[in-house]
Structures are given as C-alpha cells and as structure tokens.
Amino acid sequence: MGKIVSYPISESVSLRAFTDPNFKTMKISVDMLIPISALTAAKYGILPSLVSRATLEYSDYTALSRRLSELYGAALDSSVRKMGAYQVLTLSAGGISSRYALEGEDMFGELCELLFSVLFHPLKTEDGEFVKEHFEQEKRQLLELKDAEFGDKMLYAHQCCEQLHFAKSEAGVNRYGSREDILNLELSGLSEAWEELLKKSHFEIFILGDCEPELSVFRERFQGLGSSFPMTYLKMDPPSEVQRKTEEQTLSQSKLSMAFAVDFRPEERLAFQLMSAVFGGTPSSKLFRNVREKQSLCYYCSSVFDAAGSTLYVESGVETENLVRAEEAILHELDALQQGEVTEEELDAAKLALCNAMRSVRDSLNAVENFCVSRLFDPVLEPPDELVRKIEALRKEDVVCAAKKVVLSAVFSLKGCANA
Amino acid sequence: MQTEKIEGKRAGDVYYRIKHPSGLSICLYPKEHSSTTYAVFGARYGSVDNCFRRSDESGAQTVPEGIAHYLEHKLFESEDGDAFEKYARTGASANAFTSFESTCYLFSCTDRLYESLEILLSFVQDPYFTKESVAKEQGIIGQEIKMYDDDPQWQVMFSFLRAMYQKHPIRQDIAGTVESIAQITPEHLYRCYRTFYNLGNMILCIAGSFDMEKVLEVCDRTLKPSEAVTVERVFEEEPASVLQTYTEKRLPVTLPLFQFGYKEPVKKGSYRSEEEIAAVEVLLEAMASDSSLLFRRLLDRELINESSFCYEYFEGEGYAAVMFGGESKDPEAVAGEIRKEVSRLLKDGIDEADFRRAQKAIYGENIAALNSTGNIANALLSFSFKNRELFTYLDALADLKLSKVQEALKRVFGGEQTVLSVINPL
Incomplete structure (x- = not known):
C-alpha cells in the first residue's frame, strides 16, 4: 500500500513521492504556483503548452509525438488551472511501468528526460525566443479553447457567476487571462517570462506510481529554483449586496x-x-x-x-x-x-x-x-x-x-x- | 456453478468468469490492493431495442422510443424507498447509464461492499411502477432531453447518426423524444422489463478487493432465477448507403463543430472479433493520432485544435462507422483532408513504422486502463455483451500483424459512404 512521503528540497520546492508497484503506470508531475494577476495570466498561461510543444532532441511537434507513441502512448501533458488567488501551471510525463515495456525500456528514465528537457531546455531559436510557428499555433488554440467554453453552457454560466462573485478580486481573473489579453500576446518577452516563472513560482513535484525514483537527480535539478511566499486560502470581505x-x-x-x-x-x-x-x-x-x-x-x-x-x-x-x-x-x-x-x-x-x-x-x-x-x-x-x-x-x-x-x-x- | 479462470499473461492479472445457476454471468476481477471496489450490473438492453421478439412468442413487438432509459430512471424506486437512500446508508457512490445497447447500474465503494451489492442486485430485480410515478418521471426526463438539446457535442453526434443511418434505431436519441416518452405506460415498462431484465440477458462485473465466496453468497441469496426466455433484436435491413451526405444545425456556439465519418457495411447479427477491433484501433492511431501526418497537416492549416479533435471506431449490432470530430473554422476542409488521406492509404497502405508505433501506443493505453477498477468492470461488461474477451484483445493487440490493419483499412473505408455533420453558430 503506497504512502505519500514528503521530501522538502528547499523553501520553495517540495517533492512528494507516492510509489506503489500495484499500479501499472507512473507519473512525474511538476506544479508551479504563482499569484494570479490580470497583468500576467495570459503570458504565463500560454507557457506550459508552448514549452512542451517540442524539445531540443525532438524539435518538431510530430517528432515529439512519435517519440511518445513509441514509449507506449506516454503523455507529456501541460495544464493551467486556478486555485483561489493562484495560477497553477503543470507539466507532467506519464506512461506504463517498465515491467510492461515490450522492449525493456527504462520508462522512468525516459519520462524524466522528456520532462526535464521541456522544463529546463525548451526549444528556442538562435535569438533566444521560442519558435514563432509554435507560438502562433498555441495562441490560436488558446483562443479556440476560450470560444469552446462559450458552447458549454454549464461551464459558461459557472464562469459568468464566478466573475460576478470575484468582481473586485484578482481571484476573478480567468486561468488563461481574458480573450483580449491572449489576442495581444506577443512572442517577444515570453522566453523571459518562462525564466521568471522558474524563479518566482512555488514548486510542487510529484513522483507517482510504479517507479523507483532517484531523488538526488531531482534535488540537483530543482535546488535553487522558485521563490518562497506564504500561500493561504482566499480571504474575502463579506458581500455587501448580492x-x-x-x-x-x-x-x-x-x-x-x-x-x-x-x-x-x-x-x-x-x-x-x-x-x-x-x-x-x-x-x-x-x-x-x-x-x-x-x-x-x-x-x-x-x-x-x-x-x-x-x-x-x-x-x-x-x-x-x-x-x-x-x-x-x-x-x-x-x-x-x-x-x-x-x-x-x-x-x-x-x-x-x-x-x-x-x-x-x-x-x-x-x-x-x-x-x-x-x-x-x-x-x-x-x-x-x-x-x-x-x-x-x-x-x-x-x-x-x-x-x-x-x-x-x-x-x-x-x-x-x-x-x- | 461453472467457474473459469482467465489469465492475462501480459497484464499479469487474472479474473474469474462464473455461470451462476440463476442464469446470470458473473465476472470477478480481484485487485486486492485497491481500496475501491466497483460493481456494475447490466442488461443487454439499450435504446436500439424498440422492436424485439421473445423466444416464447411468435411475433415481434414495437414499443415507443426511450423505454430503456425510462426504466433506468424508474428502477431506482421501489415500494420500500429509493435505491439512493439505501446506498446512502452504506456510503457507496452509485449511478446508472443507458447506452445504445445496454443499461448499467453501478456503484463504487471502499467499505460495506456486500451490503451495497445486495442493494444493487435487489433493486434492479424489483420493478415497481405506478401510473402516478411514471407520469412524474416524464417531467424529469423531459428536462434531461432539453439539456441535451442545448449540448452542441450531443447534437452534432445525433445529427450525424440520423444522416448516416436510414433504418437502424441507432439514429434515435437514447432518451427518446418529449413526444415518445409521453406514450410510455406502466404496462410498457413491465413488458420491456420482463423481456430484457432476464438474468440470462444480464451480466454482473466486479473489480477490486473482495472475497469471492462472500460475493457469491450475496448472489445466491438475492438472484431470482429467470424464465428460460431469450430475446432477439429485430432491425429493419439497413441500406449500405447513407441517408444524407451533409447535415447542418445552428446553436449558440462561437466556433463550428463537426463530425465526419465513414459508414461500414455490416452483416446482420455479426460481431467483430478482438483482432478486428485491435486492427481498427491501430489503424486509426496510425492514421489520425497526434503523431500522424494527417493530424499535422490539419493543425498546420489551422483547421483543428488539439483539445477537441478526436476519432473513434463506433460499432455494435448492425452498425459500424469510423468517426472524426472536433471544432473547426472550416469543417468542409477537414473532411476534404481526411478523404484525401483515406484515398492515399487505400492506394499505398499503412507504413510499417507507423504501424509499429501505433501498436505500441494502443497497447500502452490499454495496459494503463487496468489501473482503474471502474475501467476494468465496465470493459468486462461491454466486451462480454459483444462476445469478446479482455485479455484476448490485449494479446491480439500485442501480436497484431500489419496485414490485418491493411485488411481493416479496406473494410472500414472501402464503402466510401460518408457523412459530414456540422453545428454552426447562430
């Protein structure tokens, strides 16, 4: 039976392991928490999918997808959500346990390599920017995601209610920022924004499932990253009127x-x-x-x-x-x-x-x-x-x-x- | 009681298939380290079963659309209270769903399994309908139908099915219509219940942590032997051609939604084998997954997005189709690109490297699905209703040959009967 074990790496980086050989899969996940703000929500919100679009070794979307397929349909996922007054940006790699790999691959090693690659060495051009085509593609897809939310009426009603409720608070900022903010995003500056995130976020790392992690590798990689700040449940004044x-x-x-x-x-x-x-x-x-x-x-x-x-x-x-x-x-x-x-x-x-x-x-x-x-x-x-x-x-x-x-x-x- | 042990060498798991003296088939898949146990009790009875013939009667009977789903709602009520109230006393999380070909009642729990199992088996075997309670349910189901009227995903799918199928009842909405459910009487419900909720037409699947003997004790105590009656689905013959090649609706959406697909000619009463299913799954992965050239072309032309593009082999008794769906600013152009890729593949075949990669990806996804007791129990049930076996399917995937995928390619796309369904903004 697995237990959740915490291994603090620094004031701003925590690692939690939940390993259990009864799972047939494993997952390594990195959650970055940062206070949400209307000024940065769109800029930060596009980054997880942008950095995970390609890697130095698999420098093209199709090449990277093919590598994931070869690793038995492994997933290199990114997500953005909101938790109270914080934006939570997640990058994760998951796949089957090594014992099911038909060709004996070391799945933990392979998945860590892919995840570290997008986190620490995202693909950039010679001038230090992300690839323009990748940026345009992600921007378009983010706008389409916003449009799709209008089609889901339960979600749409909930989001409108949330905006009314948090009208005077940053907690009301959408997880990806507003449509206008996404439209106004530009490629220049995003590379610095990624470095900023690595410096300013609080990191929660998870190693989960059927694997035997080498913690020293994680300590080495994540030590010195992030910033420590107090994290609390949202405090709001009682509403004066409905x-x-x-x-x-x-x-x-x-x-x-x-x-x-x-x-x-x-x-x-x-x-x-x-x-x-x-x-x-x-x-x-x-x-x-x-x-x-x-x-x-x-x-x-x-x-x-x-x-x-x-x-x-x-x-x-x-x-x-x-x-x-x-x-x-x-x-x-x-x-x-x-x-x-x-x-x-x-x-x-x-x-x-x-x-x-x-x-x-x-x-x-x-x-x-x-x-x-x-x-x-x-x-x-x-x-x-x-x-x-x-x-x-x-x-x-x-x-x-x-x-x-x-x-x-x-x-x-x-x-x-x-x-x- | 016949018990068969089924071993999955690749999965490293086993399960037991039992034929209970009551006539019920039972699948028990132990996962002793799991906290959660998931049980599903299902009848081979879905929204397509509106015309049927019992083995003890000569003629076929036609009933209003939506009865399978209506029964699902009504079975939760009994003379001594609501099933949810009973589950509330054990803490199990319960639900039910009706699909095209089955109706399933399920729960998951971490404690008091045998009490919850007794509740499940008892309420599903104990129908209780009155004129008043049937009439009251019309309001709730009517609301459910309206909710789906506003759901663009649901509407694009059913418009697609109504355009693709001319006769097969797969074209009917699962819940029926406000008009059809108004015709449903307690007599209809009892008639359909007694026909389809025969234990010989049902399966119980449990995955998780349990004592097999205790599960069977509950079954022995609660299962009521059914009459030796079988039921035959009666479908009108479905033409090979589609009804309409294009269908369009307008709803409050910002970006159009589409569903595009190929109709496969299907022989009446035939089921596809584990190997045939594996071959189509691998074919679609090779052809349209995010590692395919087709996906890349669609993405580069800004015709699809990663969060909504999807594809599926949609098949059952008397119907089969490959479907592609998602959001697009230009659904016609997406359909055009898919058609081009199908023509190219029919001419050149699937590339060996694409096949190997797709095979590994689908194999991995299926191994990963065995983490979840819910996935396992539901898969055992749907496989059993389609005369397939879970571990045979996994072996078929791992041992699949490229030649089988090439055969599948010709079978599913060869008919060239296509439908494009679109939901446009108002």
Whole structure:
C-alpha cells in the first residue's frame, strides 16, 4: 500500500513521492504556483503548452509525438488551472511501468528526460525566443479553447457567476487571462517570462506510481529554483449586496449558477466540505432530494465547495419559467440547514459519502496529486486516512455552524429563450 | 456453478468468469490492493431495442422510443424507498447509464461492499411502477432531453447518426423524444422489463478487493432465477448507403463543430472479433493520432485544435462507422483532408513504422486502463455483451500483424459512404 512521503528540497520546492508497484503506470508531475494577476495570466498561461510543444532532441511537434507513441502512448501533458488567488501551471510525463515495456525500456528514465528537457531546455531559436510557428499555433488554440467554453453552457454560466462573485478580486481573473489579453500576446518577452516563472513560482513535484525514483537527480535539478511566499486560502470581505446578472440565449434549458462567500479557518475545512455534502453534494442531499426529486424544479442541482476560493457554488439546470422558484427553493434549503434542520440520516449519509471519496484517493495517481495540491494551504498535509477519522468525528453542530457562515454573493441566470 | 479462470499473461492479472445457476454471468476481477471496489450490473438492453421478439412468442413487438432509459430512471424506486437512500446508508457512490445497447447500474465503494451489492442486485430485480410515478418521471426526463438539446457535442453526434443511418434505431436519441416518452405506460415498462431484465440477458462485473465466496453468497441469496426466455433484436435491413451526405444545425456556439465519418457495411447479427477491433484501433492511431501526418497537416492549416479533435471506431449490432470530430473554422476542409488521406492509404497502405508505433501506443493505453477498477468492470461488461474477451484483445493487440490493419483499412473505408455533420453558430 503506497504512502505519500514528503521530501522538502528547499523553501520553495517540495517533492512528494507516492510509489506503489500495484499500479501499472507512473507519473512525474511538476506544479508551479504563482499569484494570479490580470497583468500576467495570459503570458504565463500560454507557457506550459508552448514549452512542451517540442524539445531540443525532438524539435518538431510530430517528432515529439512519435517519440511518445513509441514509449507506449506516454503523455507529456501541460495544464493551467486556478486555485483561489493562484495560477497553477503543470507539466507532467506519464506512461506504463517498465515491467510492461515490450522492449525493456527504462520508462522512468525516459519520462524524466522528456520532462526535464521541456522544463529546463525548451526549444528556442538562435535569438533566444521560442519558435514563432509554435507560438502562433498555441495562441490560436488558446483562443479556440476560450470560444469552446462559450458552447458549454454549464461551464459558461459557472464562469459568468464566478466573475460576478470575484468582481473586485484578482481571484476573478480567468486561468488563461481574458480573450483580449491572449489576442495581444506577443512572442517577444515570453522566453523571459518562462525564466521568471522558474524563479518566482512555488514548486510542487510529484513522483507517482510504479517507479523507483532517484531523488538526488531531482534535488540537483530543482535546488535553487522558485521563490518562497506564504500561500493561504482566499480571504474575502463579506458581500455587501448580492450581485445579479441575467443573460438571454437561444436555449431549451436555463442555467442558474449561484456563488456563496464562505468565511472559514483552515481547521474548519472538513466541516464545510461535510456541510456542502449535506446541502447538495450527493444524491441524498437536501438539494437533490427536495429541489430535484420532490419539487421537480431542476434536472440537476448540486453544490460544490471550492475551499481555495472560499466559495460554495450551486449549479442547476432549470426550465426557464422555474428560474425564480428554483432560486427560492435552493435558498430555502440553505436556510433550513442554517436553522439546524439536519437529520441523523442526512449527516451519516454525507459522512459516509465523503469518507468513501477520501479513501478512494490512493487508487488513482491523479487523485493523489490533486489531493496534495488542494491541501497546500493547510499547515500540514494530513493523509486521507487521518481525514476520514476527523470527518467521522464531526457533529451536527459543526455542519450547522458552517452553514451559518455561508452568505449569498452572486447569482447568474442564463435564460433560455426561443429566439434570443 | 461453472467457474473459469482467465489469465492475462501480459497484464499479469487474472479474473474469474462464473455461470451462476440463476442464469446470470458473473465476472470477478480481484485487485486486492485497491481500496475501491466497483460493481456494475447490466442488461443487454439499450435504446436500439424498440422492436424485439421473445423466444416464447411468435411475433415481434414495437414499443415507443426511450423505454430503456425510462426504466433506468424508474428502477431506482421501489415500494420500500429509493435505491439512493439505501446506498446512502452504506456510503457507496452509485449511478446508472443507458447506452445504445445496454443499461448499467453501478456503484463504487471502499467499505460495506456486500451490503451495497445486495442493494444493487435487489433493486434492479424489483420493478415497481405506478401510473402516478411514471407520469412524474416524464417531467424529469423531459428536462434531461432539453439539456441535451442545448449540448452542441450531443447534437452534432445525433445529427450525424440520423444522416448516416436510414433504418437502424441507432439514429434515435437514447432518451427518446418529449413526444415518445409521453406514450410510455406502466404496462410498457413491465413488458420491456420482463423481456430484457432476464438474468440470462444480464451480466454482473466486479473489480477490486473482495472475497469471492462472500460475493457469491450475496448472489445466491438475492438472484431470482429467470424464465428460460431469450430475446432477439429485430432491425429493419439497413441500406449500405447513407441517408444524407451533409447535415447542418445552428446553436449558440462561437466556433463550428463537426463530425465526419465513414459508414461500414455490416452483416446482420455479426460481431467483430478482438483482432478486428485491435486492427481498427491501430489503424486509426496510425492514421489520425497526434503523431500522424494527417493530424499535422490539419493543425498546420489551422483547421483543428488539439483539445477537441478526436476519432473513434463506433460499432455494435448492425452498425459500424469510423468517426472524426472536433471544432473547426472550416469543417468542409477537414473532411476534404481526411478523404484525401483515406484515398492515399487505400492506394499505398499503412507504413510499417507507423504501424509499429501505433501498436505500441494502443497497447500502452490499454495496459494503463487496468489501473482503474471502474475501467476494468465496465470493459468486462461491454466486451462480454459483444462476445469478446479482455485479455484476448490485449494479446491480439500485442501480436497484431500489419496485414490485418491493411485488411481493416479496406473494410472500414472501402464503402466510401460518408457523412459530414456540422453545428454552426447562430
């Protein structure tokens, strides 16, 4: 059974290993965290995919893709996400265990080489810039990704609600910056921006799965990188009034997205997670049973607690004529929770569901990485088993107390009309 | 009870295939180091099964579209409460889905497996519908249908299927239509339930950490032997040609979406073997993956993007097609490039080096999929419904010969019957 073991490399670089021969794969991942800002979000956001487009050895997109195919469909992935007030830029290499390699390849060595190559020696031209064609290609694809988000109405409604909620905070900046910022990106300066990221980010390195890492190599490579800065859950002033916006589109179903500001201390995080599970996180939750099943007001209606952003979101798909009633019904359920209307069955069901999810973490390499990154703001990283014990000890009063600290902040309605 | 041990030498795993006296087929795949156990109980009954003939009746019966999906919703209710409420007491994470050819009920858990298994097997075997509860469900399913009406990915796919297939029920929406579900009565539901939820027509697959004897004890206690009735799917003969070569819809999107594909002529009642499936998977990887020349040309011409371009061999009883999809500013130009590449390949064949690379990539992806208990149980179920075996497929992939890929190339693209489906901005 694998255990998450931490190996601090420096003040700004942590390495965590979760090795377990029962996996058939391995993954090496480097997460770079940096405070998000409207000034730099687009510039930093394009970089992970740009640096991983080609390497010195495989200097062309197709050549690099072919090398990955030869390594049994290995992946050299990049991603950008937002966690509270931070932009998280990730580069990772993953593939099958060496024991499954038909030609005896050392998969860990091969994957590390590819990952280090894009991190430390990204392909540049003689003048020290990234390759122009690669930049243009990534810029176009980033703009198309933005456009695609408009087509996904659940995501679109959520993003609009998030913007309303964080209107006065950098936490409202999109993970890739605005469309305009991406359009205005230029090649010159991006190479320096990459060096800047290597110097200014906080690094979280993960070695996961069926492999035997040589830690000395990682110490050597990463020592001296990054900057140390305090990382905390987002702190927001309580909303003075509810921000509201309605947009009409030609749609059959309307979407209702609600954001609630949450004031919590790190040690209260589990109580808020449990409160969200009771409120709308499972099929036995108040929102699912009462708003969806009993009142048939929504096809889906659920809550999710974004701890890093100190926000509770409720998302629902609603018939247009039920938009107002659905909002009232959701607020009624929250009010009931705040008044202490929580049955033993509701509490037990939420605890069991949360513990089940927590115990499942170590069955997936991605889940282990996400678990660790999502708990970076905690004073110590407690393992999933310890958190299970703490969830089991929570009482009804903890849930009600958490619910009382939830305040409606923003409501976005995407109103479906026959012809908008 | 017949038990067969299936060993996968390449995967280094084993699983057990059991024929239970009740008639149910059971696949048990131990992964003793896993915290999670995943169980799926499925019926070979999907949205295509709107016309069927029982072995104890002479004539075929046609029913309204959408019953398989409607039943999936309704089975969660019983006289003594909702199945979700029962799962809530064990902590299992439960769900269900209806596809074209199967309906599956599943859960994953890290504790109290046998209690959850008993809930699963019991509620799926215990239908309870009243006129009122059936009528109430129409509202919820109607909302689900509307949600998919707004989903560009779903719409581009079903427009594609409706253009490609003239008769086969694959062209019908899985949930049916607001009109068809209005015709569904409790009698329809009971009739279809008793026909398709026969244990001989069902499979239980479990992957994870469990005691085989305890699993079988639960099965012995809860499985109710079914009548020895089989059911035959009745499809009208599907012409080799497509209905329309081009179809277009408008939705609130910014960039057009497309689905382009080739219809493969399929003989009625035939299933493709593990080797044939492996050959097509490798063919598509060699032809259109991000290491292919086609992908590079499409990217360089700014016709596709990496986050949305995809391809798939879409096949089942009475239908098979190769599909390419994604977002593009010019779907016609994408289809043109794919057509050109297909013509070139039909003339020159697949290059040996491209074949080797693609074979290794697909083999690696399939080994990696065996990390997940959910992937394993779902794969065992879908393979079994299509008369295939998981480890035989892995061996077929590793031992595949280029000649088989060349044969697949002619088979899937030779008919030259294509459809382009496009969703354009309003």
